[in-house]
Amino acid sequence: MPSPEDSLEQVIERAEVTPKDVRSAMWRHIITLQWSWNYERMQALGYMWSMLPIIKKVYPNKDDMIGAMKRHLTFYNTNPQIGSPPIFGATVALESQKMGDAVDSLKIGLMGPFAGIGDTIQGVLVRPMVAVFAAALALAGSWAGPAMMFVLGLIWCALMVPLFYLGYRRGVGLVDEVAGEGVLSKVTEWATIFGMMVVGGFVPSIMSGLTTPLQFHKTVEVAGKATTKTIALQDTLNQILPSLFPVLVVGLAFWMIHKLKLSPIWVLLSLVALAFITGSIGLF
Template sequence: MSSNYEYKGVINKRDLRKVFLHAITMEHTWNYERMMNDGYLYSMLPALQKIYTNPEDLKEACKRHLEFFNTTPQCITLPLGITVAMEEQRANDMENFDTTSISSVKTAIMGPLAGIGDSFIWGTLRILATGVGTSLALQGSILGPILFLLVFNVPSFILRYVLVYAGYKFGSDFITSAEESGVMDLISKAASILGLTVAGAMAAEMVYLTVPIAIGSGESATTVQAIIDGIIPGLLPLLLTGFVYMLLNKKVKPLVIMFAMMALCIVCAFFGILA
């Protein structure tokens, strides 16, 4: 829905600081259905409430940010800053701005950012902090847990703070130049393709489904899983992901799907149908 008021850009450093502070609670409302969506909207609220003075426009913007989102929480302020800038651009040209580009950019960012963020935060910084903390704790020093918290959290909070401003500046400058050159539609399409590619790769990598039933005997024996992999590798995870997606589209509750899959897997594993 469009409104008739004129927008002139109102976001300042204080507003971005509020986004940063709200983002600290990002994982407090994490859920299995859409993961960080509630926290993402809560973090965006200070900016959205200032950008959209029309209640209907604010409601529409809030709905946009209730979609699925998940990435490394310490890096979440980068996409937050970018989407604040995009919402500002949208409010400045509500008739022509394609709101789907906001979702496309968010989807394209979260996968690669999670890979980089997890490697740095969980794979490097956490290990370093644990090494420093445990070495002192084993000696009976109270500095062990204190240094662990400091070594891990101080860089994490600095990163969150810097990224919200970097994301906003990058998003604002990038979107302006992209719209002036007329390539925004191409970027949105490319972002959608990249996002779908990342989602497909995550399904193939993270969904594990194996049928160990053997066919034949002796050295010539093979498994059903080997036959399936010879036809299309990763076919079973793909089919399972598609089936769950179909159930979600039919409004089946995620918790119902999870418990049903758990029960089915236990039964199939007991009878040797699944490994």
């Protein structure tokens, strides 16, 4: 209840969501979204807590506030860095305009597609490429490797701010923009081709340690004298198919995942077993 001293403007102003409230909600979302992630409703509590600065302003009546809080405690899960900021921004805009009823369908409609888009961008297109370069640098003893991974993390984080405001300004219109265009499929194709070629080069480069020490002794006659010549198997292989072993092992692992549908853990254990066997018979 407003106190009698308050002027009418002050009462109205109190109900208005200020840019400061919006910023506060955004930072809550960026810093803590998944702190209370759980199997039951996943990011729900983090989402609701991030929305509180808005809810408190918009619903001065306690029962209305509780109703709005409950609405945000339903199951929610999406990609936290690329997917959630625009969704959260759009729902902040809706809640600020007291259009809370539209929030549920927006969240449910967008969280699936945005999880797919965000996970693909981060987990398939960008991280593996950066990680493989970073790891190569680190194996060469360079600081630049970990620095690259650290900076990549910072870039994802910095993107969360503009992505939030994108959702906040576009609101519901966001859905059509994501559905249309087809920019993502173009970028995906481009990144795929780039990635395939780089991986083709990285397999022999990163796994260059996988060479065989096996040697053969051959008796040859040089100018009528019998001499024993030592031939290293790896040297012979290098002239035919350099990096044969890395290619074979990657091919084997790919076959186990792609054709046999084995889980990564089983492929890992198989590779460890293969390493011990080939190591003990002297192949490696």
